[in-house]
Amino acid sequence: MHDVSQDFFGGVFSDKIEGGRAAAKISINSYGLVAETLEEERFEIPFGECQLDKGGASGRMIFCRNSDRSITLFCEERGFPKALETLSTGALSGQLRAIQLKQRGHEKTFLFWLTVGSVMTLIAGVIGYYALIAATQAAVAALPISIDENIGSVAIKSVDLHARLDAGHVATKLVNDIVKELEPHSAIKGLNFRVMVVDEPTVNAFALPGGQIVVYTGLIKKAKSAEQLAGVIAHEMAHATLRHGLKGVGQSLGIIAAIQLVTGDVGGLLALSTQLAQESILTSYSRKSETEADLEGARMLHEAGIDPKNMADFFQMLEKLEGDIPDLLAWISTHPQHADRIARIEDYQKQIPQKPYRLLELPWEEVQNQLAN
């Protein structure tokens, strides 16, 4: 019978070696394993004594210990387990299979916990997000109105008002009168509504936190009646009374703070993703506040005795004009789909008790004539 043996590169742990370990050549012969270090120290473990284990940094390393565990041979070459199985003529097959199964078990456990961990992180993230939004809303409601005023007075500075019509102009008076009709029915008291009418063809109107309302003459000209104009103004006033500006600021600040709290810091990539997340949240948030403002505006119109349908009519008109008047884009781009908004206002009207609506006694024709000149 001739000896078949195979050599592998590995190492050995033993107290007999200086430093306790050494790289070694590991040979498997028909009796067992032999390790030979560079210093020509020899360590032998017969198959009968061999206790196998698997692990190491790669997870693929095979350990082989003798019965008193004074010698440990290790090797992570790919052919090693196969050679052990073949050359031990089956003496180690049972152990090899057992460590294989043990490792598969570890992998399954790891995958299980990885999945559980990912799902839990996701759930915590979603809950955290909604908790944050709720907390922001509550926090904003508790803040005094003077903060809205401050934000508004800072924001108005970035608005180009050089074409502003004076307070005595019929158009300014008209918008002021509409605001006075609606003001008693606003959701919160104490807001100081101030109207600015700017003589520009832009079809736009907006309200700033604190109650400053800017209306462009382009929008007044496009409106078919004082009641339609009242519809737009009610919507803008609702933004101020629902404090959407402050909520938006609070929310983006809250999101940044929360991300910093969780991550400890905002690194380069993270900063970018924060910004993207923030922008997408703010656009979807503003859509949500548009819808809120529509409903609140409709409520104010109804309470003031003006048919909320006028607001829907104005949207309908915008929809028809859309496409051939680029100036319209300013107002449209930040606002939800007209069809959805009209449907929502009509739904709202079905829910509220019917009541006779009035027409506003305002010099509509005169304003239109003045602006046309």
Add this chain to the structure above:
Amino acid sequence: MEVTIRNAPSFANLLVNLDPGDRIVAEADAMASMSSGVEMTTRWNGGVFRAIARRLFGGESIFVNEFKATQPGHIVITQPFPGDMACIELKGNTMFLQPGAYIASEPQVTLGLGWAGIRSFISGEGLFRMKVSGYGRVWFGAYGAIFTREVVGEYIVDTGHLVAYEPTIGIRVGMAGGIFSSFFGGEGLITRVNGQGKIYMQSRSFEGLAAWTNAHL
């Protein structure tokens, strides 16, 4: 070539005395001072792509510097953070270093990047690790003091404290206690090392410093 670790453990640095013809490889920007007779050549940290991979994933520099003495001289090599340094001598064996730990080595030592795996990544030890093998001395550094342990079986290290380990050591992620105590006790995830071999740990962690600093900002 004679190398001494000076000013340990707080501000350790290497004083390398070179005889003519002696060479030492060091992490880019690690040289603090040197004699005028020492020549420096910069080379890719083991090939262009490997070097870039090492920079991206291993937290190491794209370049390493090789210092060669043309006449007797010395060089002082340091690390960017306060802490101790240690030396290991490779005799054909391999050692894994955590990203950023490598400082210098003798020219016959091979520097490589090894995949550390998802487990290592989750436990905060990084997706990759530096693999040093071959023959010769390797110097590496740590934040804080360095302490070692001969592991037989299982041992637990908090994330961010492991600096270097032998390939006979396996790494597994674990929770410090139950779900509640793990996350509210401040320990969170821990690293379970198992197998047989030596591990090097640092007495401070960068995550700890970052969290502490953040709390005081």
